[in-house]
Amino acid sequence: SKLKDISVIRGMPLKELSLDRCTSLQDLEPLHGLALRILTLRGSTAIKNYEPLRGLPLETLHLNATPISDLSPLTGMPLRVLYLVSCTTVRDLEPLRGMHLTELHLGDCGGVTTLEPLRGMPLTKLYLQRTGVRSLEPLAGMKLTDLSLNLMPSHIFENAEPIRGMPLEELELYPFKDVSSLKGMKLRRVVLNPMAPPKGIDVLRGMESLRLIHAGVDYTPEEFWKKYDEGEFKKKS
Structure with missing residues (x-):
């Protein structure tokens, strides 16, 4: 103007x-x-x-x-x-x-x-x-x-x-190097790089509120952990 x-x-x-x-x-x-x-x-x-x-x-x-x-x-x-x-x-x-x-x-x-x-x-x-x-x-x-x-x-x-x-x-x-202190939080969705996971990522396993984990695409927690534990993400790196 x-x-x-x-x-x-x-x-x-x-x-x-x-x-x-x-x-x-x-x-x-x-x-x-x-x-x-x-x-x-x-x-x-x-x-x-x-x-x-x-x-x-x-x-x-x-x-x-x-x-x-x-x-x-x-x-x-x-x-x-x-x-x-x-x-x-x-x-x-x-x-x-x-x-x-x-x-x-x-x-x-x-x-x-x-x-x-x-x-x-x-x-x-x-x-x-x-x-x-x-x-x-x-x-x-x-x-x-x-x-x-x-x-x-x-x-x-x-x-x-x-x-x-x-x-x-x-x-x-x-961006975080250590996410251990997130234990007990009630996150519903997180975004992360599964090929370079932060320290303490396992606190997410017990987070009952979590509905989606975005690792390139959205996964349910069950889908994400299955791929993560089987090393699927490392195979893509």
Whole structure:
């Protein structure tokens, strides 16, 4: 969109606003004081100043592929859902500390090295991709039902201890080197590489909740273990 000026919305009783891909939009000042609950700025790459967002009663905010670097204007918002995918200049999540986020999307933020500001959040959905995060330990104790860890640094996968006890239903196991700590969880579907299984894979045998094991294709647990125990997967390697 070639939209440059949004002054016409000043003072409007808007609850939701989408300014997707407004690549000529630079000034968000007309948003100041609005009662917005949902705001989408996805792909609006010319915005210079995010300070007008401060104090907005936003519950959902989409900032994917924007040039935001300082998240401090978000401090104190009643945010529940936040998208920060392809926000390549974001380095620090500290302004999010203490928020009551339930869903966070964080991707292609290589400068983000710690999840410590998220500790204790009521997150139920967390999607991480290509970040510089050094440890999953701040996630310990969270009640996550959805967790994605795509293309993350290998050293964070030494073991699955930080996700022990989470109410996850699905989990990609192939990055983890040791999954022994998943014992007692109630996973329904897992994704793994049977030709390079993690240590402790046998904890899945006793997981009564498990319905599908994806190893190239979906198998029932019975089908998977039969092939696994007979060495069928090794024959394919």
